[in-house]
Amino acid sequence: MESGRSPARKASDLEGEMGPRGPSTAYFYLPLADALKMINVKVNLFAAVSEIREPKRSRGTDYVLTLKIRDQSYSAPGLSVNFFAESTTKLPHVRSTGDIISLHRVVMKIHNGEFYCVCNKKFSSFALFEGKTAESFRPYQASTEYKATDHDNEFLSQLRTWLLNYLHGAVLNEYSLQLNRIKIGHVFDLICKVLHLCETSNGEWVLFVWDGTDTPPVSFTMDLDNEGKTPSPLHVEEFSLSREVLHAFPRGGTVLRIFADKYFKEIPQLQGGGHWVKLCNIICELRSDMWKGVLQPSSKIHLLSDQDDTVLHRLKMYNDRITSNPKCQPFMSFPQPSDITDTDFRHAAFATLMDSLTYPEATHRCKCIVRVVAAYPWRAEDLRSPIDGHYRIRLTLEDPTTRIHAYVYREDGEKFFGGYPTNNVLASKMNMLLGITDGAGQACATRDPPWVWCCLKSYYLDKSNPWGTRRYRIFGTKLTG
Known part of the structure; x- marks a missing residue:
């Protein structure tokens, strides 16, 4: 964000100059790449939100929320920001990845070689703005201590232009696959809609997920002479789904079954279906010549907004498919x-x-x-x-x-x-x-x-x-x- 830089200043100046009537026009925002050099210093940042995690209890009495942010100077892998508050209502409620956040007086940290910053509930503040093509310069959420600066609008415009010209394509080209490109034993990320969730008799969770594409057809190895005694199964889960559940499934595209033998804290929030998620570090295998996904111990579940760029892109691809390929021909x-x-x-x-x-x-x-x-x-x-x-x-x-x-x-x-x-x-x-x-x-x-x-x-x-x-x-x- 070269156009947003100001002349070099002392580290003690970076947290802003607060007068009796609020901040002065000299309030200073750092590009993320420069902020990485300011360990244990309070800095001010203006960036786009690239990842949203769910709030959880900290080791103490507070709640903690982690977001990842990026800007023109540091787009991948993004910088983690940890927010602490005594209640979840005081934490940021980001509507969608790609929205923009302004951070005042956050502290840069490093742990095991990984950079992050902390938004302290006592002296830090934040404001959230719509990203991409939005025109409003008013935040849709701001902490009570947040004070706007004279040049916030300039930074907002710069970031929105960047989002349109670069970030949209960058987000969609991250290391993630669609179901039509999965391979046996290949670890990947999947952006998908969770249509249904159930628990098996042995305590496993099964997520029924869809992204509008078809899984690749497999070659069959089942012994045909065994069909009389053990017919080829119709699904990989142990129980047939009810008609009520099936009615909620799309008529086109594969619904992949993903099994999890470990409890993930996000699973209760997926009850009822209809949630878009990013599943990280999953793997696929075959069971009875049918595709089956597996959430590994290292896997993560990130909830996504319905307005997330990647979600809108998946839906557009599906709509284009059924327009050019009537009724989802395989x-x-x-x-x-x-x-x-x-x-x-x-x-x-x-x-x-x-x-x-x-x-x-x-x-x-x-x-x-x-x-x-x-x-x-x-x-x-x-x-x-x-x-x-x-x-x-x-x-x-x-x-x-x-x-x-x-x-x-x-x-x-x-x-x-x-x-x-x-x-x-x-x-x-x-x-x-x-x-x-x-x-x-x-x-x-x-x-x-x-x-x-x-x-x-x-x-x-x-x-x-x-x-x-x-x-x-x-x-x-x-x-x-």
């Missing part, structure tokens, strides 16, 4: 799904599996793009009943939003397989559908099934319990290969 199915299937309803509206699961009526018809995770039975000689010769197969289908079981039965099977071809032809069709590429067909082969179109209809077995007995069938769909 990313990995572009430009078109495989042509190994054809449907009778070419012009029917596309729906995700989550669209259908949350449909308000138990019976529903839709056209989806899915992958076939598994089949039972899957070998050609077992696809038809030995008693009546009818097809009866249970397929496990997935798209980026969820998994379901769907049945291929009787006349729908005739349509699906093109009548009753030989076992060799059936085997070839099943291998193609399941992504088995070795020709002979192996139960344990690594499989990468294609994305295919299919028509689905839901029905129920018991009229008195339609939702509890709801099932899916594939209809109007034919394997063309």
